[in-house]
Amino acid sequence: MELPEIFSQKYHALLGAEATDFFAALTNGEVQKGFRYNPLKPDCLAHVEKFYPGALQPAPYAATGFLGAVNGKSLLHQAGLVYSQEPSAMIVAEAAAAQPGEKVLDLCAAPGGKSTQLAGQLQGEGLLVANEIMPKRAKILSENLERWGVRNALVTNHAPAELVKHFSGFFDRILVDAPCSGEGMFRKDPEAVAQWTPDLPVACAARQKEILTAALQMLKTGGTLIYSTCTFAPEEDEMLVSWLLENYPVTLEPIVLANTSAGRPEWGNGDPALQKTVRLWPQKNQGEGHFVAKLTFHGENATLKRKPAKKARLTSEAKASWEVFSQKFPQTFTERLVVFGDQLWQLPAEAPTLTGLKVLRPGLHLGTLKKKRFEPSLALALAQQNEDWPQLAISLTDWSKYVAGETFAQPGNQGWVVLQVDHITVGFGKQVQGVVKNFYPKGLRFQV
Known part of the structure; x- marks a missing residue:
């Protein structure tokens, strides 16, 4: 791999004696693949162990993660038992540590690696809103959450600022895995090298500030913000977190994970608290480059009066067909029924009204209301929680x-x-x- 000369000069200056090992790992190091198993699926780990004979090697940053490759056309992947994810990327949702019952936003969510990991942490309780601004990527995100068997998630398709009027002061945790210059992916993605310019980190930082400004407006007082990038650039990492600390009522929290490196205060505003941020380096860690910061929000945001979503208005024929199906396949979920066209969904109990939102996935897709019959969806099968079906x-x-x-x-x-x-x-x-x-x-x- 041939790196841009200005990039090489920049990191030789920043890293000093560490630069030799850094560049050797970045240009010649082995790319490590990884995957996670799905804690929402019954006996998932036992099934995975059957399909991967021999000892599974744990990934370093996720309790549900392993090292190794996943075939996207395999039974395990298509049934939602495993998700292919680069090992260092697993650290972001692990640092978020969502708790069952919380309201969580994954603001830049596609293709869904971190959203599926958050959904596993929530264990079907609370609400996950997975947002993606690009429509095609939002569709892939929705498919991955469906395959994962998630029933308490909304998939939305908005610019971050557009969500504020719907979710001001709403979330317990927000994860922003921000679009970045991608320097940490150089080893595995030649296109990231080709697209890099000296001005790219500064341009990305400007966009990241816009995203984070919106994110902070959607947090509850005492809520948690997880900010991450897959770049080494201080402009998008320590300098960006310094900007947050200087301009918003936030404090950094420690991320207690083994085999990580502390952030560099001298690459930001010098605040010693920046050591609480975490960096992953190719010469020191398994996986590619990453940066993560965990912050608590101490401000107050206006909370909106949210109307509950409207209940489904089923025709007598549609209601009868659904009831017939439900007798054979008893439902254990308590979420509310909603109808979009001829499609029947169960909206998560914690979800607000969807009016004005571009929603690709309003909860769990139950199936299609056909004339005099109900046709169940793949999503309903993959979210199965009733062994008596x-x-x-x-x-x-x-x-x-x-x-x-x-x-x-x-x-x-x-x-x-x-x-x-x-x-x-x-x-x-x-x-x-x-x-x-x-x-x-x-x-x-x-x-x-």
Whole structure:
């Protein structure tokens, strides 16, 4: 890898004697892959251990993380049991440490690595709002949360400042994994090297300040802000946190995680508190470069009077079809029903009114209200929490046909069933006279 000359000069000056090891690791070091298992899925770790024979090597910064690669077309990934994530990226949500019952915002959320990790911490309680400004990336985010089996999340598609009028003073925790110059990804992403210019860190810092200004307006008093980047640039790291400390009623909190390096106060405004921030370096840590700061907000934001979301107005026919399905598949969730077009959703109990919001995923997608029948969604199957639902064991060969959109033979006539491969739920099928009809979403189908 050939680094820009100005970049090399900058970090030789900043790092001094450490520069030799830094540049050797950045240009010649091995890129380490990683993944997390899903604590929302029953017996998930046991299933993962079956598919990864031999000892799993724990990742350094997440209790649910391991080192190793994940095949995106594998059963484990498609059923939402694992999520591929670079090891150092796991540190951000780990530092956030969301607690069940809290209201949490992932402000720059796509593709969903940190959102899925936060959802696992919340354990189905409270509310997760995962926001992404880019529509195509927001769609990928929504698909990843669906695969993960998350039922208490909203996926929104807004610029951060647009959310303030809906969520002023609302959240207990906000995570801002900010768009940055990407210097920490140089080793694994040649495009990041090609796009780097000497002015890029300053330009990114200006954008980060706008995002953080919006984020702070949505925190409760005493709320937690997690700010992170995947860059080494002091302009976006210590200098940016110095700007927060100087301009807002916030204090830095320690991030207690082993095998990390402290931030450099001399690269910011000299405040010794900057040592509470955390850096990951390629010459010292497994994974790529990262920076994380954890702050407590001591100010006061106006809290809005929030109307509850409107309840679903089902036609008598639609209500009857849903009730028939629910008798066979009893629901354990308590969230509110809402209807968008012919789609039925369960809105998280903590969610405010959705009026004026661009929402891609308003909670858990239950299914489609068809004429005189209800067609359950893949999301409902993947969020299954009721072991008493009718099940049908299928083989890996059957699953390969299922994800490709094909029918396959299985003796029986149960009607709607949850399809399972080795006790891993993969979706709904409709078993009619020995044939399983395929309801895997057309937009997600693929050849194994």
